[in-house]
Amino acid sequence: MTLPSNDNPKIRETVAKTFMEMLKNMPYEAITIPDVIETANVSQADFDRNYTSKRSIIMDFLAHLQDEASHQIAPQLPAANVLFNEKNLLKILAYYRQYKEELLAIDQAGLSNLLYDMTCLLTEDLLTMSEDADHVERFRLFFMTGGLLSTFMQWLHSENPVTTEELATAQYKMVSQSLEIPLSFK
Numbered sequence: 001m002t003l004p005s006n007d008n009p010k011i012r013e014t015v016a017k018t019f020m021e022m023l024k025n026m027p028y029e030a031i032t033i034p035d036v037i038e039t040a041n042v043s044q045a046d047f048d049r050n051y052t053s054k055r056s057i058i059m060d061f062l063a064h065l066q067d068e069a070s071h072q073i074a075p076q077l078p079a080a081n082v083l084f085n086e087k088n089l090l091k092i093l094a095y096y097r098q099y100k101e102e103l104l105a106i107d108q109a110g111l112s113n114l115l116y117d118m119t120c121l122l123t124e125d126l127l128t129m130s131e132d133a134d135h136v137e138r139f140r141l142f143f144m145t146g147g148l149l150s151t152f153m154q155w156l157h158s159e160n161p162v163t164t165e166e167l168a169t170a171q172y173k174m175v176s177q178s179l180e181i182p183l184s185f186k
Contacts, residue, residue, distance in 0.1 A: 007050045012060060015040045015047060019057045020102045028054070028109035055114070058106060062118040069095050070122065090168035093152065097164060100156050107153060119149050144175050 018040035022031050031054060037047050051057050072091040096103065106115060123145045148171055155167055162170070 008046065011042055011046045012050045015042060015051060016057055016061045016064070019054065020061060020105065023105040023109060024101050028111065055111075058111060058114050059118070061102070062106075062115055065096065065099060066118050066122050070125075086168050086172040089148075089171055090165060093164050093168050093171075096152065097156075103153070104156055107157075112153065115153075116146065116149060119145055148175070 015036060019031070019036050022036065022039065033047065033054065036054070036057070037044055040047075051060070069092050072095050073088045103115065106112060120142060123141055151171055151174070152167070155162070
C-alpha cells in the first residue's frame with residue numbers, strides 16, 4: 001500500500017482505531033469517510049495525507065499487526081522456517097488473538113482477502129530474506145501459510161474450543177505431518 005508522503009503516525013493511529021471500532025459495530029458499507037473523519041476528530045486534509053480509502057485503513061491496520069507479529073519472532077529472522085515451529089506459532093496466535101474482534105469484523109465485512117494478502121506479503125518478506133529459497137519451496141510455504149491462516153480464522157469463529165497452546169501444537173503437527181520433505185531454508 002502506498003500512502004501519501006506526509007503521513008502522521010498519530011493521525012493514522014487515531015483514524016485506524018476509530019475505523020476499527022466503527023467496523024466492529026456497523027456494516028462496512030454503512031461506514032463513510034466523512035463519518036470516520038468526524039468520529040476520529042481529524043480534518044479532511046489530515047485524513048487525505050494519511051489514507052486514500054476505507055480499504056487503505058484496513059491495510060494499514062493489518063500491516064501494523066503483521067509488523068508487531070513479526071517482532072514476536074524477530075530475533076530468529078531471517079530464517080523462513082521459524083514460522084513453522086510450535087513456539088513461534090504460539091507467540092503469533094497469542095498476539096493475533098488479542099485482536100479477535102477486529103479480525104472477525106474484517107472477515108464479516110467480506111474483506112478477509114486483505115488479511116490473506118498481508119500474510120502472503122509477510123511470507124514473501126521471509127522468503128526474500130532467504131537466499132536459497134527455490135520456487136517449489138516458495139509455493140509450499142504459501143500453501144502452508146494459507147492453511148494456517150484459514151485454520152486460525154475458523155478457530156476465532158468457533159468461540160475457541162481449544163486453547164492457543166493446543167491450536168499451535170495442532171497446527172504445527174498438521175504442517176509437519178503433511179510434508180514428506182521438511183522446509184529447508186537456511
